[in-house]
Amino acid sequence: MNNSKLYILFVLDILKTNKKGLSPIRCRLTYQQKRKVFSISLNVNPKKWNSKLQKMKSTDKDCNYVNNQLSLIKSKINQAFLYLQMNEKQFDVEDIYIQYSGDHTRKIKYLLEVFDIHNQRFLKLVGKEYSMSTYIKLKEARKHTYEFIKFKFNKNDILLESIKLNFIDDFDFYLKTEKNHKQITINKTIQRLKKIIKLALGEGYLSRDPFILYHPKRVEKKIVYLTKEELTELENHKFIQKRIQQVADMFIFCCYTGLAYNEMASLESSHIHKGFDGNDWIKMTRKKTKREISIPLLAKSKEILAKYQESENLKLLPIISNQKFNSYLKEISDVIGFEKNLTHHVARKTFATTILLYNDIPMEIVSELLGHSKISTTQESYAKVVQSKVSEHIKELNTKLTSEK
Structure with a gap:
């Protein structure tokens, strides 16, 4: 279970006050230092709003309705957060909002998720376009990537957008020092990871290529043959x-x-x-x-x-x-x-x-x-x-x- 705290704050958007003098309330979620702000379709008189107590000051009918709605929204957000804590290996503030709003058309955002999509597709082509031995090598590359993420970040997966050049360099170093792999083997593993990144870019899961400045370390190939x-x-x-x-x-x-x-x-x-x-x-x-x-x-x-x-x-x-x-x-x-x-x-x-x-x-x-x-x-x-x-x-x-x- 993820122990990071979720902060829920209701704020008035004074700049969008309408002709009736009512300002829209927006909900701001903060989780792991990332924010998500969204509209909750409630407009109130700023003079009746208590920002410290996070509710309307007055007890009239309209104010009671707004306060009840705010309480329900907060409760739904907390339920969504609890659900993700119990069921998701890793999630961010965007996932909390998606779970709360009920829009489950979530875009893939994690590296190993894309790895699994790629490998599942690849498996269906074994015997048609590819060999089983190639599929096994892809599974090994996925395993090494998972173990590196666990070793480096103590996580089960990593956001695609967080992958930068230093991730690849650190992966190279990990395979060399922790796995005792030779450089030629390391280059092959990273080459397979590059295919996953290419898929993520092609599907729109990733906006930039972390491999753009990466150059594999040169390996002196020694050909062994009989004279x-x-x-x-x-x-x-x-x-x-x-x-x-x-x-x-x-x-x-x-x-x-x-x-x-x-x-x-x-x-x-x-x-x-x-x-x-x-x-x-x-x-x-x-x-x-x-x-x-x-x-x-x-x-x-x-x-x-x-x-x-x-x-x-x-x-x-x-x-x-x-x-x-x-x-x-x-x-x-x-x-x-x-x-x-x-x-x-x-x-x-x-x-x-x-x-x-x-x-x-x-x-x-x-x-x-x-x-x-x-x-x-x-x-x-x-x-x-x-x-x-x-x-x-x-x-x-x-x-x-x-x-x-």
Whole structure:
């Protein structure tokens, strides 16, 4: 229950005294240092008004009627205030007036309310436009936002209009110090919060954008991938345990196709099509972005599929959970002596770098093969790889020009 006190004051609007010498009474509510003034449709003679006692001085019939009305209005306001104290997690003076007046077409004004509206809409699109994993990340962002509000303000929610740039900066600091999140994770959480603010602005719940001067802290992205030599070493190594060899084969397959775990795990013969060039292509929808992807089957990837074609499963590759897959990759890394932490995602990065970019495949084609929704995603991730490749070309050019002299 909110323990802040509500102040109710009736005041005369002398400036609007009519020709009969009567002035309108206005009610002024003050709560948490905010005011709400409104008309109560009562006009009185200022000479008969006692501001200290908050009622008419005279006992004539008209004055008794006004005093009774004032008492009823005050009682209704107190009832509305009590109702909000018992039922609302947080409210302001405008909410008290709305509850009193009976106009419940209240505009959404709280951050987590908008978060819930957004997430409820999003949930209905899961499986149609978005994946469940993206929805789960939005729920996590909502949870972190709630915990920050509770930590910082000891409240269950916060008014949208009270959100300023320092709220975002403080949220960043909280996630870093209290949650021990890395900056890249913090940036993602704040990016999801920004979507909620954008919705609030679009719906008219918020009049100004607190993100207008916000710039996310830069994160140095380090792309972990296998070099040509490391990939060759992995391909040539024969593992004694069958389960380890299977995971190694599937990892290598993804190094030559760039498939994410979900697509690799669901790959079936129906996804293999003969292309216009006479080659076999993988054609399927990427679950994360809902984009159609077409990936040519290179010789090594065909070789691995052929190895498992006798399987009784509908899937073209052995079935294994993502968790176990990454666990076995750690064993593979230890056996071979890689210092890199192998995960399934490293195979996807290897496809983009060692297989494509280092073989002069243009960035636009790399983005298309990876199934990225925007080429900027590819550019941000692989800009340094491209710079390194450019540097190699410049060295070759420099050597060539020098030898020609």
